[in-house]
Amino acid sequence: MIKKPLVCAICSVFAMSAMAQTEDEPNVVLDVLVATLQDTQSNSGFVFKDSKKASDTTVSKAKLKHRSATLGNALSDELGVHSNPFGGGASAPVIRGQDGVRVKILQNGTDVIDVSSMSPDHVVAADTLLAERVELVRGAPTLLYSTASMAGVVNVVDGRIPSAMPAGGVLQKTDGEAMLRYNTNSDEKLVTAGINFGVGENIAVRVEGLSRRANEYEVPHFQADKVLDYLPGSDNKSTVATVGVSYVADKGFVGASYSRREDKYGIPGHIHCNSNQEHFIRWYGSGRYYIPIYPHLMTDEDINDNPHTHCQHNHDEPSINNPTGVPINHEHDSPWIDMKTDRYDVRGELNYPIKGLDKIKLSLTYADYYHDEKDPGNVQDPNNKKSAERDTTVDKGSASSIFTKKGINSRLEFYHTPTSRLRGVFGVQYQTQKSSAGEVLLPSHFESGAAYDKALHDNINQYRPYLLVPNTNKSLSFFGLEQAKFGNITLEAAARYEKQKTPIEYSDYLLQHALNHFKDPARPSLYVPQHPDLSPYKQNAFSYATTVLWDMTNKHRLSLSYSHNERIPSPMELYYQGRHLATSSFEHGNKNLTKEKSNNYEIGIAHTGNKFDYKASGYYSDFDNYIFNENIEKEGNLYLRRYNQTTAKIYGLEGELTYHLNPNHSFTLFGDMVRGKIGALKPVIGKNFYDKDPILDEDSIDGECLLRGGDLSKCVSFLNQPVAPPTVALDPSCSKEDIKDAPDICVLVYPAKLSTDMLERPATNAPRIPPSRLGFRWQGYLNDKWSANLEFSHIFSQKRVFTSTIAIKPELRTPAGCQRDDDECEIKDYVNPDNPLAMQPRLVVENKTAGYNLLNVGVDYDNMWKNVDYTLSLRANNLLNEKIYIHNSFLPYVPQMGRNVTLGLTVKF
Template sequence: MAHSLQFGSRRPAQLKVFWLFGLTSSGRSDENENGFQFQGGLFFSFLRRNRTMFTKLIIGFLSCCFLAGPPTAVGQSQTAKSPGSVCFSPRHSSASGCEEMQAQFAQSPTRTGSLRGTVALEPSGIPARNAVITIAELKKSVLTDERGGFQFNDVPFGRYQLIAHLDRVPDAVKTVEVTQRDQTIELQLTLAPVSEQVTVTATGSAEAVGSSYQSVTSVAALELAQRNPTSIGEALEYQLGIAKRSFGPASGRPVIRGFDGDRVLVLQNGLRLGGIASQSADEVEPIDVLSLDRLEIVKGPATLLYGSNAIGGVVNGISTNDVYQKGLSGYLTAFGDTNNWQAGGSAGFKYGVGNVLIFGNGGAQKAHDYRTPLGIVLNSYSRSADAGGGLGWFPRRGWVSFNYTYDRRIYGIPVEPDAIDFEYLKMHRHSYEVKGGLRELGGFIEGGDFAVSYNDYVNREFEFESDENVTELDSLATNKNWNYRANLNHQRRGRFSGTFGISGFTRDYKSIGAEAPAPRTKQNSFAVYGLERVDFEKVGFQFGGRVEQNGYNPEGNFRKRNFVGFSGSAGVRIPLWTGGSFVTNYQHSFRAPALEELYNNGPHPGMLMFDIGNPNLNAEQGDGIDFSLRHNSERLRLESSVYYYNIRNFVFTAFTGVTDPGSHLPIVDYAQGRSRYVGTEASIEARIVPALWLNGKVDYVRADLTQPNKPLPRIPPFRATLGAEWRYTALSIRPELILARQQSRVFDNESPTQGYAVLNLNASYTIVKTRAAHILTIGGYNLTDRLYRNHLSFIKEIAPEMGRNLRLSYTLRF
């Protein structure tokens, strides 16, 4: 069954589109080994067997739209019907059928106005040139001119969010309303340090965090540069609802609301990094935090857009190389620490000329063993270097770019003071990425984007025997990974707007050596999904669904596995007062067991256990609900959330009580039960006087196995943070007190952790010129030199957290 779509233009094109959604009555029902039944199985089996073809179909569809211009329906001339008319139904493939369908979307003539304004940089008020101004609801963007001015024409009457973005500077958001025909609105947006956050991770399109149906946090480049973290876990450990899992300072990885490992997905620009840190705590996530424009965190299940590995949340590093700007711009950051004598820097640039954008970045850092109040932690050093660059082409209605990145890291695993054997890891990664998109097509499909990446990841683990001066290779792991995704955004029709698309990846994982627990395994995943939003005057709704397939093909005498599952969500957002809203979101999530949970069978030093996988595990099925109360105004920002997650077939490590005689590691089996996560989060920012903001936040999660009845391991304790920001012209001073309670609810083979209080103080001075901004920051961390331990550290007994540290950093933005 096939139908054609013809796009009216000087270069007409045709596409064959299988009408798969209509086959539920005639298609055979498929049932996988876990009992998941998919009515209309011909639809999914076609997609699963033809991933490459379907990907080419989507890309071809985008290409045809780009070449053809605005589409028109089959059998209609451009003069007979408005541009953008397109019929998707096989039952209405005639011209009259298309007219009948489109009549359902008919609207009265739209009244429009114009919108213009200026953008300035605080504290000097200098115009911000080349800032990107976006109307979020319309997905339209313009660049500011030399005077910081911008203008939109033909804006339909309504209420909109304007987002101002400038590289390496926190975004600004302002709500405006166009209410009169041809009305010109003068708008002043100020890029201030305390500003509303922006996210693209929650829905795939830019929106204010406060408007998201999920709980989202965004950390800007300026804040990342002030912290100068050695890992992504260190960059986020004090954000609301986020903690740091570690096996030393170099391998920190975020834990979201108590979820860890394969249940938290770390991405860059929406694509997988190709690393194996989710499998082992001593591995690193290969991402250069200082090269990012911002880090976004979606807390709670995010499986709808990103797959089953996001059942606990998503961390997405955002870079803006897909945004064109004229001329030269860039950044430079340099920093140094006193505790571990860390030193390093990062730099990047963009140069736009004509329709072409050239970009590049690179950085390096070196840190020695760090000190605690008990002394030096041996073998805690780290080295890292990275470089990347690419080229982008930006014609009128689309864009395409290519990017290459190389990462290299060497770091040690901390040991006890009297140790004579030292382990260290060497990692490198090559990453290639092609991205593209379309915009303002004028039809039912108003735009879309695609991305394809390939990652070649290699990690070697060595052991140095100091008494014999011998170095041996313990293990070698490689992970070759292809990722792809394609999204289409349909035009707002009445109250409806949304996105649908495909995504997937393939993976070839191999590990050899004495400490190689898993066989060589090839994994593939493919999914289709859709997300729709319905906006009314007093309430908004968002709903969506995803069908995903995951397959494992291991070498040797291991069972092959295939999992098919459904994830869905439904959310409601209700305005309560000016700036205030109530949001609730329900999510059903699916997670296929991870490779190590299925096939590991050997010593796993990175998890401090000898683990035995279970190839008969079932897929996890989760149900969760969030309730949030939010307020955002010029003087007060508030968000409080309560959440509950119940997961069936939850995979956990069951200790057998036996120790492996060769590795001296406890033997554990991967088993399944039921789990429950209940928690709360709250944050507040209040402006007391124009120069002073006070802020505070608290978070707590209680996570248990309900079958059997026991606490889950490495769950963060109750935490609270109290802080302030005082600004006087170009000077900013930010004291911060971090409090954590004792964590005594522990799993088998886990020890309690004492509570602590840590005092930090940061001060920065900003000089803004017409063409550049200079930021000098000095920070003091753990100023009282408190001895404390991170409950989520695998080696907290031999490696407490860092003692008193002073950090100096300089950032140039031009």
């Protein structure tokens, strides 16, 4: 573990070394050093600038200023990248069919510490509109940052900590930029500004900020309780403020920054009734007294035989005609998220500290993240008369659930060039992240024994102490990347070892109180207590990769990449238990998940010419223990899900071809596709099937155990008999005379075992795989001031959908008017009367989505006024006003923005 004194010592060394001047060193050394370090530009995810593959991508600031303020939508125009949007407030990138924890998102080369990987409705706390560029890194360099991002690493690069003195603009040692933007559809008003200025010869300061306000956006069609032309809950507000200060010297810099971000945005498409009832955990009689307090400790044995959920409070069932299952209340706000995050960064670089080292780089980050989810439609305190009777039309909302995360991330990197052919980087990373999620409507913990007793009385089986039990995720990583050049062949090799531990703080008092209650004579039990395993989840992961680059000519490059990636399950996948308002689902973690492994292959080719440019990539990933969120039940658009794992294969193609008509006009054809398959799950093994007993009356109580199946141990005539062969035996109660006089009575014929009930769970398509798309783009420069562009793309329908096969175990139903233990009532109302004791399959099918066309056009005017560069821009998106439904979204029935026009002004000085 990295201690505070060590951190302080490292920072002191960087500060003193950066301040030290190098007058005694020859200028030629510094010149060579600068040339060497051009490939390792500060904050870049591309360690070696001259080794980009066809699939590596950099999105410039010029492009970002015309795109969405949310990361997923901002990157969705790039090859292989789609968005998982959530109204107007949040979106996350889906890269080659992968999202969440499989897509590492960085800010200036270090982790973005937020909860965006837990759910798509959680905003990514990195600002593309304040960024200098966004990098999509693939291949061997990804292991510098993660063991598990085979699809790619996203690095949002900004200048919050200056690494050099300002170049100078209108004022000496000062430069800056600002942008104003307005969108006609959502009435979005956005302003960003940033300025760098120098203080003296060595102090550089960066100040930047962002403010965004948008109303609910308009859509061609939204089917709620009635047809709407807007999306309720798609409004958003964002405010960002950042300040950074650096000391810059000849041999490097050391600096720090502070950033504050606040977001308030709606949760569209939610289903209110998902907060009412589910039947998933059945722990009564198991002896596992601790599950009501810590439900994440459940195992497969605790899952209800017939897991399901349903709406209450007179809501309609979600359906095609009403996907949310509830009337929209137009008198008050939709549920929304209030988010606040504070981030502190310290970064330093020391150039050429000793012989053999080009640079030492230090990064320290601390972030404190908080958001609560408010729902003004819910009465928060039913015991408070004033609260229960209040008018919801003026309800400002109060938190229904709270998510928190506090994290520290530290990296120390060493860059070296031992020979002219070999260079590389190696380092160490340590991070700790403490997170939790809890519902406010239910207690987040038992405050006393009386509270526990009350919870039992109020139906403990529905009690959820935490959505995500408080946990501290600690990881220590060692990583390295080396590059060797041999003529026109470049070899890269990388490796990363990660050791992770996730301790949870348990309350001995609560566990003891639950155990005492379990033993209470007033509540006698026939079951022996089973004590929990409270040891922390610990895993190691080791990933390695190699890339070969072949420059066939000075215009052609062929690349081959292979990686073996291992991923440790996240706390969300292990421990989450309960409702998830934003995705209209109940979700359950699985503490028995094991390490995910994959072998990944990629081939790419790129060509740059006078008339034609092209690049294409193909990839294939073969997974063991692929972790996915399995759909257990689907009721309309209300889901019950649990994390599971099996084998998987993800593969696809992406590419583009550009024709340069002349230096001012180019035409590009582009497209991508991805396919995903997950393997068969282990079959569910049920009861043994037997022939019926020829001696016992099958209509008797004794005979019921043999009705086309059953368990011999439950047959009273066989309680004292072996259940294994021989299948014919003598009744031990018969004498020799009885056997001689009545052989039919004394000879017992055991039922023969016919088969074992087994339900296969076949392979299927992977969940939420993006559809294929094909498009065309024109870019033209009309003169030195005017430019224009047009893009048309067709996104195909997605009919290759994920289908879960869920085993419903056999159950008997008690006829009306009978008690289950009433011997006079015959319990013959079987779920499946044709095969009453056989398990039944339940198919849960993912929604299909229709294809659509997307047409966007833009015009820019660039000019200068008194040494100030300015650009006026006009963008018209979705000009055809198409109905756009995103298949890879958790809410595929929620439409995206209709026709919209954006007017912008950007100035730079």
